[in-house]
Amino acid sequence: MLERTDILDPELTARLAGAAFSGPPTPAPHHGVQPSPRRGIGMEFAEHVEYSAGHEIGSIDWKVFARSDRYYVKQREDERLRRVVFVMDTSASMTYGAASALDMRGSKHQFAARIVTSIARCLVSEGDAVGLMLAGGEFVYLPPSGGMKQFEALLEIVSGGIIAGNCRLSSACAEAAERLKRNATMFIVSDFLDDDSGLDEILRGMLPRGIAPRLIHVLHSDEVELPQEGTTRYIDIEGDDSLVLDPDLIRKAYNEEVRGFLREMSESAAKSGIPYACCETGRDPAEALTALIRSGGWR
Amino acid sequence: MEALALLRPWFLAALVAGAIPVIIHLLDRKRARPVHIATLRFLKLAHARKRGGLRLRNILLLLSRITLLSCLAILFAGPGCRQDADITKSPASWIFVLDTSPSMSAVRGGGWAKSGRSALAAAKDAVSAIAAESAPQSRFMLLKTSEQSGGSRPDFTGNAAEFTQSLKKLGIEFGRHGMTSAIERAVRLAEGVPDARIVVLSDLQKSAWDHGALAGMEGARVLIVDTGFEKNENAWIDSVNETASEIAVGVKSAGADKSIKHAVKVRLDDGRVMTTYAVDGLARIPLKRPAKPYTGVVSVSPGGDVPLDDETTFTGGEARKISVVFVNGDSRTPEMRDELFFVRRAFSPDGLLAGEIVFREARPADLGAMALDGIDLLVLANVSSLPPRGSERILKSVRGGMTVLMTAGDNWNSLMRLSAPASTASPEHLISPETSIAPLLSAPLRDMANAGAAEARAVDIAALTGPMEMFRQPESGDLKLARIKSYWLLNASSKTGLDVSMRLDNGAPLLVERREGKGRLMLFTTTLDADGADFCLQPAFIPWLGRLMHHASGLTRFEGVRVVSGRALELPFDEPVWVRQPDGSRLSVAPHVKKFTPVQPGLYTIERGDNEKLAAFVTVTDSAESDTTRIGTDGLDSLFGKSGYRLIRADAGGRIPGIGGRQDMSGVFAGALIAAVLLEAALIRPFGRRKKAGHELK
Numbered sequence: 001m002l003e004r005t006d007i008l009d010p011e012l013t014a015r016l017a018g019a020a021f022s023g024p025p026t027p028a029p030h031h032g033v034q035p036s037p038r039r040g041i042g043m044e045f046a047e048h049v050e051y052s053a054g055h056e057i058g059s060i061d062w063k064v065f066a067r068s069d070r071y072y073v074k075q076r077e078d079e080r081l082r083r084v085v086f087v088m089d090t091s092a093s094m095t096y097g098a099a100s101a102l103d104m105r106g107s108k109h110q111f112a113a114r115i116v117t118s119i120a121r122c123l124v125s126e127g128d129a130v131g132l133m134l135a136g137g138e139f140v141y142l143p144p145s146g147g148m149k150q151f152e153a154l155l156e157i158v159s160g161g162i163i164a165g166n167c168r169l170s171s172a173c174a175e176a177a178e179r180l181k182r183n184a185t186m187f188i189v190s191d192f193l194d195d196d197s198g199l200d201e202i203l204r205g206m207l208p209r210g211i212a213p214r215l216i217h218v219l220h221s222d223e224v225e226l227p228q229e230g231t232t233r234y235i236d237i238e239g240d241d242s243l244v245l246d247p248d249l250i251r252k253a254y255n256e257e258v259r260g261f262l263r264e265m266s267e268s269a270a271k272s273g274i275p276y277a278c279c280e281t282g283r284d285p286a287e288a289l290t291a292l293i294r295s296g297g298w299r
Numbered sequence: 300m301e302a303l304a305l306l307r308p309w310f311l312a313a314l315v316a317g318a319i320p321v322i323i324h325l326l327d328r329k330r331a332r333p334v335h336i337a338t339l340r341f342l343k344l345a346h347a348r349k350r351g352g353l354r355l356r357n358i359l360l361l362l363s364r365i366t367l368l369s370c371l372a373i374l375f376a377g378p379g380c381r382q383d384a385d386i387t388k389s390p391a392s393w394i395f396v397l398d399t400s401p402s403m404s405a406v407r408g409g410g411w412a413k414s415g416r417s418a419l420a421a422a423k424d425a426v427s428a429i430a431a432e433s434a435p436q437s438r439f440m441l442l443k444t445s446e447q448s449g450g451s452r453p454d455f456t457g458n459a460a461e462f463t464q465s466l467k468k469l470g471i472e473f474g475r476h477g478m479t480s481a482i483e484r485a486v487r488l489a490e491g492v493p494d495a496r497i498v499v500l501s502d503l504q505k506s507a508w509d510h511g512a513l514a515g516m517e518g519a520r521v522l523i524v525d526t527g528f529e530k531n532e533n534a535w536i537d538s539v540n541e542t543a544s545e546i547a548v549g550v551k552s553a554g555a556d557k558s559i560k561h562a563v564k565v566r567l568d569d570g571r572v573m574t575t576y577a578v579d580g581l582a583r584i585p586l587k588r589p590a591k592p593y594t595g596v597v598s599v600s601p602g603g604d605v606p607l608d609d610e611t612t613f614t615g616g617e618a619r620k621i622s623v624v625f626v627n628g629d630s631r632t633p634e635m636r637d638e639l640f641f642v643r644r645a646f647s648p649d650g651l652l653a654g655e656i657v658f659r660e661a662r663p664a665d666l667g668a669m670a671l672d673g674i675d676l677l678v679l680a681n682v683s684s685l686p687p688r689g690s691e692r693i694l695k696s697v698r699g700g701m702t703v704l705m706t707a708g709d710n711w712n713s714l715m716r717l718s719a720p721a722s723t724a725s726p727e728h729l730i731s732p733e734t735s736i737a738p739l740l741s742a743p744l745r746d747m748a749n750a751g752a753a754e755a756r757a758v759d760i761a762a763l764t765g766p767m768e769m770f771r772q773p774e775s776g777d778l779k780l781a782r783i784k785s786y787w788l789l790n791a792s793s794k795t796g797l798d799v800s801m802r803l804d805n806g807a808p809l810l811v812e813r814r815e816g817k818g819r820l821m822l823f824t825t826t827l828d829a830d831g832a833d834f835c836l837q838p839a840f841i842p843w844l845g846r847l848m849h850h851a852s853g854l855t856r857f858e859g860v861r862v863v864s865g866r867a868l869e870l871p872f873d874e875p876v877w878v879r880q881p882d883g884s885r886l887s888v889a890p891h892v893k894k895f896t897p898v899q900p901g902l903y904t905i906e907r908g909d910n911e912k913l914a915a916f917v918t919v920t921d922s923a924e925s926d927t928t929r930i931g932t933d934g935l936d937s938l939f940g941k942s943g944y945r946l947i948r949a950d951a952g953g954r955i956p957g958i959g960g961r962q963d964m965s966g967v968f969a970g971a972l973i974a975a976v977l978l979e980a981a982l983i984r985p986f987g988r989r990k991k992a993g994h995e996l997k
Contacts, residue, residue: 093337108337193338223337233331236339243339244331245346249353253345261341 007113082128089190090136091167135172137164170198183210306377313372320364363978370972398501400476405604422500445472474865502527506923535608535925540769550577628682641835671696681708685735698816745790755782765800766850776839785831
């Protein structure tokens with residue numbers, strides 16, 4: 001469990017707002033201020049794109065068809081509210097670094113919660129709709145909506161969520177995409193330690209539906225450095241498996257394995273065209289998150 | 300055969316500590332700190348990559364820790380090994396012949412070093428080591444090499460504890476020493492003793508061993524332990540001779556670098572200190588003699604291995620003139636053949652001895668009525684007859700302190716018994732005892748040898764002793780050039796207390812003296828003139844004559860006398876006296892003790908009961924002890940035969956390789972311990988600790 005003060009980070013919020021969501025808050029919270037790169041159902045024409053499965057029949061430009069005998073769909077500036085859903089990994093592995101089983105301060109979950117609330121606060125301030133799905137010990141879904149009440153609800157869920165069990169991120173992402181239907185941004189915040197081979201495919205399948213996934217990889221600095229000394233019994237948080245060894249003797253090899261994993265994650269995301277940011281506790285995540293938000297723009 | 304020898308074997312119980320690393324390893328696994336981690340995936344992958352190296356490292360670490368603890372336990376136990384384990388099992392009878400001569404005081408360390416242990420200390424350590432490790436029923440006998448320790452019984456016999464205790468009291472003994480006689484005693488003691496082992500411990504000083512072949516050594520097997528220095532170096536004060544104008548100090552060296560210059564320092568009891576360097580073994584120190592008899596200390600530096608001979612005390616006479624009366628028995632002319640021609644030349648106002656001696660001449664006929672009081676020396680040169688009761692008067696004066704020096708001459712030929720065969724070895728007197736001069740002879744005459752010019756004899760320089768010792772140095776006067784054509788042989792064995800200070804190269808005595816009361820009778824067995832010898836024509840004649848006069852006049856008070864330790868001395872006192880020894884102790888001596896043997900080196904004073912000082916003399920260690928030249932294996936072979944002995948050398952730790960003694964092995968185990976520590980340091984985690992301990996399960 002976390003207090004609201006544990007997960008609100010005004011400084012990070014301010015830096016993210018300054019970088020990606022500049023400008024004063026809109027007086028009409030149902031309209032976004034930023035011109036969205038998303039193409040949708042607005043009034044202003046933007047471009048033609050070739051028709052493909054998923055496009056509405058009504059959006060086909062028949063005049064162009066008459067001239068070229070090919071189906072093109074009119075893309076217009078989408079002037080609707082942005083819809084953003086955060087999929088948070090709340091599996092047991094996110095408790096790593098917690099002060100105790102009941103106090104999640106210092107854990108990866110707290111770090112992830114800070115990131116989610118900071119981005120969400122920026123979006124809400126600009127009149128966008130934010131939603132939340134917890135993927136872990138319990139299933140919680142908060143549909144996207146705007147306003148401070150929505151943000152308060154999001155805070156409530158994040159701070160009170162049960163952090164336990166395993167996580168099937170691929171299932172959670174698929175469920176979220178199903179509920180969103182189309183045209184949304186999905187922030188997936190996780191340590192990606194679960195062996196979830198189907199996630200990559202699910203994420204690639206969202207793109208034609210206008211759902212843009214963005215990966216935020218949360219790591220605890222101890223997971224990278226392995227600072228323990230002396231003979232240690234390592235116990236898997238998500239299972240009963242354990243291993244006794246002297247970390248001093250394998251630290252170098254361990255570091256190499258972790259770095260290899262991070263590199264693999266980054267390369268895989270880039271290959272799929274999915275923005276990716278790695279945030280490590282103990283380090284300022286603002287820069288990585290700013291780059292993530294700016295990359296590819298909003299859809 | 301070697302066996303482990305531990306000083307504190309009960310510490311071996313601590314060897315079980317070697318199991319501690321194994322226990323710690325097992326406990327460590329059970330008590331491993333639990334840490335929850337998000338995934339074991341990377342740990343397993345890393346562990347799989349390092350598994351082989353880790354296993355080897357763990358084995359090495361375990362071994363190093365077991366070695367470390369085991370070595371620590373063994374080091375506490377005092378590890379060592381015995382060279383000869385048999386001596387601990389079967390009892391034996393050990394007969395140790397221990398060289399206690401002064402040369403054994405040489406300080407171990409060699410060269411000019413003054414630190415470390417003496418050769419005797421090393422020998423005692425070696426013997427103690429055997430005693431400590433021998434079987435409980437072993438018996439020990441100790442034979443010292445001092446001639447005072449002679450006899451059929453050992454100087455000590457007992458068990459190991461008593462033997463070790465007696466060794467502690469053992470020290471250097473002055474006086475005469477004989478290695479061969481001690482070894483013969485040991486062999487006789489070993490006869491009939493089962494399992495007897497004879498061990499000789501010595502510095503192998505040549506002069507102590509070189510006393511002829513050993514007797515009764517058939518079948519005997521002796522172990523000789525060399526505790527001396529392989530490279531010996533020593534310098535010592537060989538002689539101190541005082542003349543009217545200087546002190547001549549003879550310095551000798553053995554084995555030392557000949558280029559080393561020896562400084563000689565003389566400290567007189569009046570506070571004067573004089574220093575000079577010895578040149579060619581002789582240091583001449585000009586001296587203005589004090590008005591009273593005095594003592595001084597001479598030291599040589601550097602003194603080499605044996606510290607005892609680096610310093611010696613000497614006594615000197617007061618600056619007074621000697622009263623000498625020469626009685627010339629030769630009345631012939633011309634004067635050139637006169638007995639006293641050369642003597643007169645020496646004592647004339649422009650002579651070399653002018654001023655030192657009050658010189659008078661007299662005829663034999665004058666001796667009947669001449670007053671003899673105050674005369675230090677009466678020289679009877681070629682005198683064959685004395686006035687009636689002349690000899691009685693002279694003898695009375697001699698007993699009161701005067702010295703008579705008789706020199707031979709052709710007048711004695713008339714006294715020869717023609718009936719006695721000249722060549723016989725019969726002890727028959729050639730000069731009748733009834734002859735007036737006979738009572739004044741030091742020893743009866745046995746024969747007259749007349750070799751002729753072609754077969755003339757020379758003086759044996761090496762045999763010069765007592766007052767003539769200084770002429771061993773050619774710089775003092777080269778007596779080697781003198782040739783003696785005719786001389787008298789003595790029946791020396793019929794008289795006791797004879798001191799021979801000069802001999803011919805065939806061993807015949809040339810200058811002898813015998814104490815008579817407080818004075819002494821001296822005899823020069825050839826002529827003072829050129830008839831029988833060419834002494835008077837030699838350049839050394841004047842120094843020799845001066846030395847002879849000085850000695851003859853000073854002996855009555857003992858000043859200037861240097862006695863070799865262990866040699867008997869006659870004390871000419873007709874009243875009970877006390878002899879104060881160098882260590883301050885006093886010995887009571889009865890009148891006319893014929894044999895007083897001083898042992899301690901240093902200054903002896905003879906006192907009356909009321910502490911009045913009557914005389915003084917100095918006892919010095921035998922120069923032979925200072926000559927540390929060693930007997931080689933050739934010399935030992937000739938003594939024992941090649942199979943009769945085994946020679947080994949004591950090591951620096953006082954252990955005798957091959958027959959017991961404990962060799963300290965702490966170094967070996969300390970080395971293993973250090974190696975284990977280094978291995979441990981190399982295997983354990985790198986230096987520096989991380990500050991964070993990770994997230995423990997709470």
